[in-house]
Amino acid sequence: xxxxxxxxxxxxxxxxxxxxxxxxxxxxxxxxxxxxxxxxxxxxxxxxxxxxxxxxxxxxxxxxxxxxxxxxxxxxxxxxxxxxxxxxxxxxxxxxxxxxxxxxxxxxxx
Amino acid sequence: xxxxxxxxxxxxxxxxxxxxxxxxxxxxxxxxxxxxxxxxxxxxxxxxxxxxxxxxxxxxxxxxxxxxxxxxxxxxxxxxxxxxxxxxxxxxxxxxxxxxxxxxxxxxxxxx
Numbered sequence: 291x292x293x294x295x296x297x298x299x300x301x302x303x304x305x306x307x308x309x310x311x312x313x314x315x316x317x318x319x320x321x322x323x324x325x326x327x328x329x330x331x332x333x334x335x336x337x338x339x340x341x342x343x344x345x346x347x348x349x350x351x352x353x354x355x356x357x358x359x360x361x362x363x364x365x366x367x368x369x370x371x372x373x374x375x376x377x378x379x380x381x382x383x384x385x386x387x388x389x390x391x392x393x394x395x396x397x398x399x400x
Numbered sequence: 401x402x403x404x405x406x407x408x409x410x411x412x413x414x415x416x417x418x419x420x421x422x423x424x425x426x427x428x429x430x431x432x433x434x435x436x437x438x439x440x441x442x443x444x445x446x447x448x449x450x451x452x453x454x455x456x457x458x459x460x461x462x463x464x465x466x467x468x469x470x471x472x473x474x475x476x477x478x479x480x481x482x483x484x485x486x487x488x489x490x491x492x493x494x495x496x497x498x499x500x501x502x503x504x505x506x507x508x509x510x511x512x
Contacts (some may be wrong), residue, residue: 294442324500333490333503377442386431386450387458388490390442
């Protein structure tokens, strides 16, 4: 079983829609969680960290469910510029060996 | 502020050839990493350097060597390239463990 699993998508949504997707992880000792964004053929860039109580950054909301071992990302009022692949990243505390999901592709259409 | 700089951006090698991928960061980060990214798979850690003077194997180290030349620079060497090493390679740095990574632009390597 992979350490981090994501639905590859693609999620095709119209502008203005809400889209949400999850990422499951297998290591119950995982302590740090992040969402990265990767545009086609570019490097990944940090979108947001995920905190235990959940957190919001503008139109983006991240949640952590430790009992079921998944994190989620919700994008409200989707923009064309949100089209990208979203990578889930999980790691035990103070560990250099981050585990990356393969990514969920989101395409926002006009 | 350049961040993390990788060279070259593209490279084509023949099986058995060697090459070194260069990476430098100007953020005074302690930790540096080399990842490879293949279609349908997450980024996989090849090697990392927690701090200057140390290097450790990641998930997929076979066929690669690394050198942490100084705090700024971390190179990845393929001694005898194989088609299975065709991939996109990303260098990254972070202040310390679990702190979000800053990635370079990537090197697209094709081994024929």
